[in-house]
Amino acid sequence: DNTGRPDLRELADTPVPVHTVGFRADADAGVLDLAVRNVRAPARAMVHNQVKVDVTLSKTHGPATEAEVVLKRGRDTFATQKVALPAGNVEQTVSLNLTPSQAGAFVFTASVAGATGERLLANNAAYFPLRVDTEPIRVLYLEGFLRYEYKFLKNRLEDDPDVSLVSVVRRANPERPEAKSDDGLLGPERLKNFDVVILGDMEATYI
Numbered sequence: 001d002n003t004g005r006p007d008l009r010e011l012a013d014t015p016v017p018v019h020t021v022g023f024r025a026d027a028d029a030g031v032l033d034l035a036v037r038n039v040r041a042p043a044r045a046m047v048h049n050q051v052k053v054d055v056t057l058s059k060t061h062g063p064a065t066e067a068e069v070v071l072k073r074g075r076d077t078f079a080t081q082k083v084a085l086p087a088g089n090v091e092q093t094v095s096l097n098l099t100p101s102q103a104g105a106f107v108f109t110a111s112v113a114g115a116t117g118e119r120l121l122a123n124n125a126a127y128f129p130l131r132v133d134t135e136p137i138r139v140l141y142l143e144g145f146l147r148y149e150y151k152f153l154k155n156r157l158e159d160d161p162d163v164s165l166v167s168v169v170r171r172a173n174p175e176r177p178e179a180k181s182d183d184g185l186l187g188p189e190r191l192k193n194f195d196v197v198i199l200g201d202m203e204a205t206y207i
Contacts, residue, residue: 032062032116035123037091039110044131046162047103053128055110056093059085067114069094073106085114103134140194141167142185144202153198166194170202 011018038056045051055069064087071079079096098108111125118124139157143150146169157165168185186207191197199207 031060031119032065032114033060033118033120033123034058034067034085034112034114035060035120036110036112036126039126039128041098041108041128041130043129044133045098045100046136047100047132047134049161050097050099051130053079053096053098053108053110054093055096055112055126056091057083057085057112058089058091060089062116063087065114065116067112069096070109070111070113071096071098072109072111078108098130100130100132103132105129105131136162136164137196138194139163139165139196139198140185140191141165141198141200142202143167143169143200144206145170147201150200170206 035058036055037058040054040056042051053071055071057067057069059065059067065085067083067085069081069083070077078098078100081094081096083092083094085092100106107127107129109125109127113124141150141154141157150167150169154165154167157163157167186197
């Protein structure tokens, strides 16, 4: 009985026995709330390259529960991850890997959904922008002589799908007067085709 009346006299006067059973709502069930508090993602990415997105979740009250974090763009789902949240109030950061499939400027959605009911759903999602590029970074690496640093840096840059590398090692003897940069490697016509120039170990007179 939830009418608020102070007594049950009509039931007390009945000739049959009446047995009562009390029901109490779970005190935490009505205030359970999941929310996406923050999303950290790079501003730019390369198409078909994996980037990390950190989603900070919060849980207010309620028993321990499971939730699912989803990264979407429109109706397309790019990543999902399940997370176990303990009882009570908690804040937790979940890292997901996002691989954009096409170039452009997009707005993605990070959302969380729980297995149990919530009092508020408006804070279950947050939006974040991501610009996806197709053109790799154009790098010119000019080295003075063969050395271990050149080998490892060159290999790392060549393995990076975001980088288009042109590497040149000086072969002329630097002790000779004619060994100077007169081949146009650092001329304006050549440099306009690159975004980054890396100068290795060499004397100033060479450049």
